[in-house]
Structures are given as structure tokens and as C-alpha cells.
Amino acid sequence: MAAEASQPIETRLFINNEFRDSSDKTTFEVIYPYTKEVVANASLCRRRKRCRHRRQRSIPSMARSRHRRTCPYLRKLSELFLEANNDLARLETLSTGRPISQFMDAHMSSELFRYFADAAWNSQGTASTYNPGLLRALRRRGSDHPWNFPLANFSFKVAPALAAGNTVVLKSSEKAPLTCIYAAKLIQKAGFPPGVINIIAGYGNPTGAALAEHMAVRCISFTGSSLTGQKIQAAAAKSNMKHCHMELGGKSPAVVFEDADLEAAAIQTQFSIQFNSGQVCVANSRLYVQESVYDKFVALFREKFAAVTLGDPLDPTTTHGPQIDAAQYKRVQEYLANGQKDGSLTQGGDANNGFFVKPTIFEKVPEDSRLMREEVFGPVVTINTFKTEEEAVQKANDSEFGLYASVFTKDLDRAVRMSKALQAGTVGVNCTSPTNAKDGAFGGYKMSGNGREGMLYSIDNFLQLKTILIKSGQGSASPLLKS
Ligand code: NAD
Numbered sequence: 025m026a027a028e029a030s031q032p033i034e035t036r037l038f039i040n041n042e043f044r045d046s047s048d049k050t051t052f053e054v055i056y057p058y059t060k061e062v063v064a065n066a067s068l069c070r071r072r073k074r075c076r077h078r079r080q081r082s083i084p085s086m087a088r089s090r091h092r093r094t095c096p097y098l099r100k101l102s103e104l105f106l107e108a109n110n111d112l113a114r115l116e117t118l119s120t121g122r123p124i125s126q127f128m129d130a131h132m133s134s135e136l137f138r139y140f141a142d143a144a145w146n147s148q149g150t151a152s153t154y155n156p157g158l159l160r161a162l163r164r165r166g167s168d169h170p171w172n173f174p175l176a177n178f179s180f181k182v183a184p185a186l187a188a189g190n191t192v193v194l195k196s197s198e199k200a201p202l203t204c205i206y207a208a209k210l211i212q213k214a215g216f217p218p219g220v221i222n223i224i225a226g227y228g229n230p231t232g233a234a235l236a237e238h239m240a241v242r243c244i245s246f247t248g249s250s251l252t253g254q255k256i257q258a259a260a261a262k263s264n265m266k267h268c269h270m271e272l273g274g275k276s277p278a279v280v281f282e283d284a285d286l287e288a289a290a291i292q293t294q295f296s297i298q299f300n301s302g303q304v305c306v307a308n309s310r311l312y313v314q315e316s317v318y319d320k321f322v323a324l325f326r327e328k329f330a331a332v333t334l335g336d337p338l339d340p341t342t343t344h345g346p347q348i349d350a351a352q353y354k355r356v357q358e359y360l361a362n363g364q365k366d367g368s369l370t371q372g373g374d375a376n377n378g379f380f381v382k383p384t385i386f387e388k389v390p391e392d393s394r395l396m397r398e399e400v401f402g403p404v405v406t407i408n409t410f411k412t413e414e415e416a417v418q419k420a421n422d423s424e425f426g427l428y429a430s431v432f433t434k435d436l437d438r439a440v441r442m443s444k445a446l447q448a449g450t451v452g453v454n455c456t457s458p459t460n461a462k463d464g465a466f467g468g469y470k471m472s473g474n475g476r477e478g479m480l481y482s483i484d485n486f487l488q489l490k491t492i493l494i495k496s497g498q499g500s501a502s503p504l505l506k507s
Pocket residue numbers: 168169170171172173195196197198226227228229231232233234236247248249250251252253255256271272273274304305306399401427468472473
């Protein structure tokens with residue numbers, strides 16, 4: 025299937041509601057991972073100065089366009105995302121290699137912008153009548169970006185940040201900038217005031233680092249690897265102590281007990297690690313199966329896991345795409361080699377076909393192996409055994425990550441005990457990732473991040489708590505002062 029897009033692809037930076045080339049006209053290549061063809065040359069923002077000027081100039085327009093004035097633009101953008109569904113699906117597939125059949129992100133974005141248009145009204149404070157003579161009011165008042173779900177992550181960040189009355193500079197991932205730049209066309213069409221949303225593209229260094237250390241940026245909402253998250257937090261601490269909200273990596277466990285519906289558990293857990301070729305932060309990459317049902321479960325898992333269709337991600341019948349690029353493919357290969365040294369590869373492996381890796385199973389991998397402890401970000405699962413509930417909890421929690429964990433059992437008491445004991449921001453009982461609740465709180469324990477995202481939570485990441493004290497009536501403001 026041809027990789028050419030049906031219309032010219034916008035590749036420029038979006039600053040102050042205008043598309044422009046980078047000042048030194050530098051670009052970087054965006055490659056379709058299936059054919060390795062260059063599909064676009066995107067403008068590369070390298071100038072720290074440009075970032076600063078635009079950011080500072082746009083701040084007043086943010087304040088002017090708060091809530092009531094911002095809501096209609098958010099609603100309009102929500103409609104435009106739906107209209108652009110097909111273009112966005114194609115661009116996302118061209119830049120990430122995710123099968124087009126799995127694209128639901130324009131609808132998700134539309135829903136988020138529609139929700140936050142109205143949720144902006146909820147960012148209210150509280151008043152206290154307790155302190156005599158004083159009325160206390162609370163008013164609560166930056167983004168850097170990964171490549172695996174570029175459009176969805178755009179919306180998770182930008183919609184609540186705008187609803188909270190901020191301006192945004194979004195740096196898209198150098199691996200998948202196209203849908204973010206396309207979204208800029210929709211922003212322009214929706215008629216947002218200039219400077220409210222600025223979209224730049226470039227590498228982590230210097231572009232992302234420039235945002236992280238920038239004195240005019242007051243908040244960074246970052247989704248990406250734990251390593252980069254650490255660098256951003258260090259840069260924030262060294263610059264202006266900007267607030268950092270982090271959604272980071274994972275090594276999520278799924279625990280299958282002998283009383284579980286094994287067929288359902290196999291269907292769900294294999295999809296979790298195969299979806300988007302394993303390039304999903306919440307993918308259950310570690311399975312722990314009770315010894316008594318291990319063989320039965322693994323047989324079911326293998327059968328489902330192998331039933332994928334590798335092929336051109338633009339073909340609607342394809343269900344398994346390549347890794348996003350040469351670097352990611354090489355990274356997975358290294359873990360395949362490591363796994364073969366430490367444990368047994370019992371299914372899948374390198375497809376020896378472009379950047380494809382087959383759905384891959386390793387068994388009997390020691391718990392201290394790199395494959396068990398580090399995030400692979402590929403379709404690679406380890407399946408190990410446990411005997412008792414205590415052992416399952418100990419193994420599942422023995423990780424620096426804590427993004428998502430799941431447990432499969434029909435015993436309600438055990439489900440409750442396990443969901444309390446598992447150290448993860450989200451616990452699925454008889455379900456696993458990518459299952460999630462839009463109005464739930466999403467985020468990580470430990471190295472998987474801090475803060476939470478979700479319809480009811482994201483606005484708080486972009487607001488400050490302020491106490492306003494208004495002296496009223498005859499009462500004394502302080503017990504130390506005579507009225
Ligand atoms: P990454 O950390 O390599 O890059 C993410 C972004 O950070 C990119 O835009 C990159 O340019 C930028 N960056 C790199 N170095 C930087 C620096 N020094 N300063 C500022 N910015 C910098 O991650 P990735 O490979 O793009 O994405 C995959 C990772 O993201 C995985 O670890 C995955 O688990 C994680 N992820 C987490 C979630 C979540 O919600 N928790 C969601 C999606 C992806």
C-alpha cells in the first residue's frame with residue numbers, strides 16, 4: 025500500500041497561530057516504519073530564544089481568554105477532530121506504524137475536548153466562614169510528549185491545560201510529530217486566540233531540554249520514559265522549580281489464580297502485550313500464573329497470541345504492526361538476546377522482516393534478569409509461576425515500576441486483598457490494560473510517575489492553589505493585633 029498521503033502533509037512549527045519554518049530551516053525526517061520511506065520532513069525547532077519569546081508573549085492572551093472565552097474554542101475543536109478522523113488515522117499510522125484498524129484517537133480527542141470545555145466551570149475554590157472577620161477563598165490555577173499515542177496524549181495534556189486557563193507550548197515527539205502538527209491546523213480553524221496553543225517539534229535535546237529548564241515555563245506535564253522524566257525533574261529543580269507532572273514507564277504484572285476464567289484471562293492478557301506491538305506503557309509484560317494451571321493457561325495464551333496478522337499497518341486487516349523505528353527495533357532485539365541468555369524463548373522472536381517483532385513469549389526467566397526488571401516496550405511477555413498468594417504479591421510488587429497491575433480470580437475476598445496489596449496506580453480485577461475508566465485517576469506509583477490524569481483529575485495538574493484572605497466586618501484579623 026502506498027505511503028503517500030492524499031494531501032500535502034503540514035510539517036511546520038505552529039507559533040502564535042501561524043505556521044512557520046524553523047529559523048534556520050532545519051528539518052528532520054519522519055519515516056513510515058513499514059516501508060522505511062520518508063513520508064515528511066518536519067521543521068526542527070532548535071532555537072531556545074524562539075521558545076522563550078513566544079511563550080512570554082502568549083501569557084497575557086491566556087489570562088484574557090480564561091474559561092468562558094476558551095470554552096467555545098474547545099467545543100469547536102472537539103467537532104473538528106471528528107471531521108478529520110480519516111486524515112488523522114492515516115497520518116498516525118504513517119508516523120507510528122500502528123495498524124489503522126486500531127485508531128480510535130480522534131474520537132477520544134473529540135470527547136476530551138468536549139468534556140474539558142464544560143469541566144472548565146468546575147475549577148472553583150472554596151470559602152470558609154470559620155475564621156471570624158476573614159473570608160478565605162481558594163483559587164486553583166507547560167507539555168512534552170511521547171510517540172506511542174501522539175494524538176491521544178496531545179488531548180490528555182492540552183484540553184485540561186486550556187480549560188484551566190493556561191497557554192501551552194507542546195513539544196511533539198521527534199518520532200511521530202505529524203498528527204500534532206495536523207491538530208494545529210484544526211486549532212487555527214477553530215479560531216483560538218494567537219499564542220494560546222503553540223506546537224513545536226524537535227529532539228529531546230535541545231528542544232525538550234529547553235522547555236524543561238526554561239524560566240518562563242511554570243509547569244511541565246510530561247509523558248515518556250522514566251529516564252527522561254528524571255532529567256526533566258532535575259532541570260526543573262535547577263531552573264525555576266516548575267511543577268512537574270510525570271506519566272512514565274511501566275513493567276506491569278498480571279496475576280492469574282487457579283480459580284480464574286483462564287480463557288478470558290488468556291484473551292485479555294495476550295491483547296494487552298500485543299496491542300500496538302507492545303509499545304504501550306501499561307502493557308502487562310510480566311505474567312504470574314499459579315503453578316497448578318500453568319500449562320493449561322500457557323496453551324490458551326499461545327494460541328491467541330500467535331493469531332495476529334502482520335502486514336502493512338495501512339491495510340485495515342492488519343492487526344500487528346512493526347516497531348516504530350530502527351532504534352526501537354534494536355532495543356527490542358537486545359532484550360530478545362538477553363532473554364535467551366537468561367530464560368527460554370518459547371514462542372515468537374524477531375520476524376526478520378523490517379522492524380517487525382512477532383508476539384514473543386519467554387518462560388522461566390529469573391526475577392532478577394534485565395528482561396524482568398526493565399521496560400522492553402515491545403510485544404514481549406514473560407510468564408512465570410507462583411504457588412501462594414503471598415508469593416504472587418511479592419513477585420508482582422518487586423519492581424521499580426507501578427503503573428498498572430491486574431489479578432484474575434473468582435474469589436471476591438482475594439480480589440479485594442490483592443487490589444489493596446498490589447503497588448500500582450491502577451489495578452484491574454478480571455480485566456487488564458488497556459482497559460481503563462475515562463473518569464478514573466490514571467498515573468503511576470514509584471518510577472512510573474507522579475500525579476494523576478483523567479477527566480476528573482487533569483485540570484488540577486494545571487492549577488495553583490491560592491488562599492485569599494479578605495478582612496471583613498469588625499473582627500480582628502490576627503489574635504496578636506488589637507482591633
Ligand atoms: P522518551 O522519554 O524517550 O521521550 C519522550 C519525550 O521526551 C520525547 O518528546 C523526547 O523528545 C523528549 N525528551 C527526551 N529527552 C529529553 C530531555 N532531556 N528533556 C526534555 N525532553 C526530552 O520516551 P518515548 O520513547 O517517546 O516514549 C516511550 C516511553 O513513554 C515509555 O517508557 C512508555 O512507558 C512511556 N509512556 C508512558 C505513558 C503513561 O501514561 N505513563 C504513556 C505513554 C508512554
